[in-house]
Amino acid sequence: MFTVSGTELWKWRSRAQAAAVAISIDQFEVDWLLLELSQIDRLTLRLETYKTQPDIRLKLPFEQLQTLWEQRLNQRIPVQYLVGYTHWREFTLKVSPAVLIPRPETELMIDLVLEAVERQPDLANGPWVDLGTGSGAIAIGLAAALPEAQIHAVDLSPKALAIAQANAQTCGLAERITFHAGRWFEPIAHLRGEVRGLISNPPYIPTATIATLQPEVQKHEPHLALDGGADGLKDIRHLVREGSNFLQPQGLWLVEMMAGQGTQVSQLLQQAHYQPIRIVNDLAGRDRFCLAYCA
Numbered sequence: 541m542f543t544v545s546g547t548e549l550w551k552w553r554s555r556a557q558a559a560a561v562a563i564s565i566d567q568f569e570v571d572w573l574l575l576e577l578s579q580i581d582r583l584t585l586r587l588e589t590y591k592t593q594p595d596i597r598l599k600l601p602f603e604q605l606q607t608l609w610e611q612r613l614n615q616r617i618p619v620q621y622l623v624g625y626t627h628w629r630e631f632t633l634k635v636s637p638a639v640l641i642p643r644p645e646t647e648l649m650i651d652l653v654l655e656a657v658e659r660q661p662d663l664a665n666g667p668w669v670d671l672g673t674g675s676g677a678i679a680i681g682l683a684a685a686l687p688e689a690q691i692h693a694v695d696l697s698p699k700a701l702a703i704a705q706a707n708a709q710t711c712g713l714a715e716r717i718t719f720h721a722g723r724w725f726e727p728i729a730h731l732r733g734e735v736r737g738l739i740s741n742p743p744y745i746p747t748a749t750i751a752t753l754q755p756e757v758q759k760h761e762p763h764l765a766l767d768g769g770a771d772g773l774k775d776i777r778h779l780v781r782e783g784s785n786f787l788q789p790q791g792l793w794l795v796e797m798m799a800g801q802g803t804q805v806s807q808l809l810q811q812a813h814y815q816p817i818r819i820v821n822d823l824a825g826r827d828r829f830c831l832a833y834c835a
């Protein structure tokens with residue numbers, strides 16, 4: 541275990557926060573790093589009572605903590621990649637630049653699944669698929685939420701799949717999830733017509749928009765996870781079209797999308813005869829999810 545004096549840490553924290561603010565990084569990120577990598581808890585941090593402690597325990601040498609923060613500022617590497625994990629729902633998930641950092645708003649998809657299953661309990665048994673699993677977040681969330689379901693997780697990236705498998709293992713849910721390498725529905729051809737729920741957070745950002753994203757995303761997150769083709773809807777169109785071949789009648793189709801895509805996605809679903817169709821807003825009131833049932 542490594543230590544640093546409270547005074548020294550307090551001075552560093554103040555400098556680190558000022559440097560963050562100067563380049564429009566949220567100063568709370570300094571605290572995120574301290575909460576993850578030191579013994580200090582949230583209240584102690586807020587009240588600054590650690591200042592007078594002679595020795596604060598750290599998980600790594602103080603110099604290394606400073607280096608991580610410099611990488612955050614200078615290279616714009618997300619803090620989650622710097623520490624190697626993030627928190628999502630009740631899970632702590634390993635992340636690396638091979639996977640998209642699972643976002644808090646995506647957590648809502650599991651609540652939407654739970655609501656749907658409450659209304660239609662027969663969905664709770666049988667196969668569910670997470671297409672484009674990345675870190676495995678959605679598949680792991682589904683496995684925990686639906687104890688009777690068999691979860692299938694697909695990703696084109698072998699490196700992402702390895703991380704998803706490791707995460708399922710540490711969450712104690714590896715036996716509940718079957719992992720498949722390949723393109724969307726290709727590796728799950730045997731589930732045609734049987735899927736109870738198809739859940740996906742696919743790439744949905746228009747190709748030209750990627751260059752305008754914040755450097756943390758544009759430079760460090762995998763473009764395979766972001767790039768949804770010229771209008772951002774290339775993969776969603778495929779999930780609409782093929783989804784109806786894979787879902788059982790009344791099976792649930794639930795996809796995350798970019799704010800502003802709601803009307804187009806619901807038109808695609810109408811054309812493919814899904815119904816009913818519901819656009820769901822995130823907590824900020826933006827149309828971010830589309831939920832529909834297979835005819």
Ligand SMILES: C[S@@+](CC[C@H](N)C(=O)[O-])C[C@H]1O[C@@H](n2cnc3c(N)ncnc32)[C@H](O)[C@@H]1O
Pocket residue numbers: 639640641642643646671672673674675676677678694695696697700722723724741742743764765766
């Ligand atoms: C936006 S990320 C979502 C990751 C994770 N589900 C989440 O919500 O954090 C999209 C994922 O789709 C995967 N992907 C992209 N194209 C794919 C394809 N053709 N077939 C399967 N997976 C694909 C990417 O590798 C990436 O992991």
